Amino acid sequence: MSPRGVATPDVRERLFAAAERVVQRDGPGALTSRAVTTEAGCAKGLLHTHFAGLDEFVAELCLDRFARTAAKARALSGLTGQGTVAGNVDAVALALFESGGPAVSGLAMTRPAAALRVREALEGGAPGFTAIQEAVTDYLEAxxxxxxxxxALDAGTAALTVVGTAHHLLMTSWPGAPDPRPAMTRLVAQLVAGP
Structure with a gap:
């Protein structure tokens, strides 16, 4: 545990990773600020020092994970002509499921204030599913x-299918449910293979 008064390096990521572990292991109902800080091995008040409360923390966690996946999707343009198309798109789609994606997405939906904050941020231009869809569309067109x-591949429809399916799988998965990633991989392979 970090001693009182000593800076904790990469505190946001440390707390985010701890929250993901708590939710994956114990489910969304177990997420409290104390559970997060205990899991992170840091001072009990650290979460509230950096976030206005648990709802803001959960919203920021979701937005951070969306931004990471959107950055990965934007990087697809640099992979044009390299590797396999299915592998490249699949890596982006599967990034949504990393770090407890289904559990974290479900967590945000159980906290109305966090869900509202995420929606407002997305409406304000924060990267989310739309940014991922646009990047996948551009990549498939290239x-x-x-x-x-x-x-004959309609890149926009294929990208919407990938993102829509990922969203569906995120919202209908829970800790202990079957792994949604194999279904996502099969879908991507089928979409880019064509008739």
């Missing part, structure tokens, strides 16, 4: 121009 996906 790959279509190279002939690496069928010419």
């Amino acid at each position: 790959e279509r121009r190279l002939g690496r996906v069928p010419g």
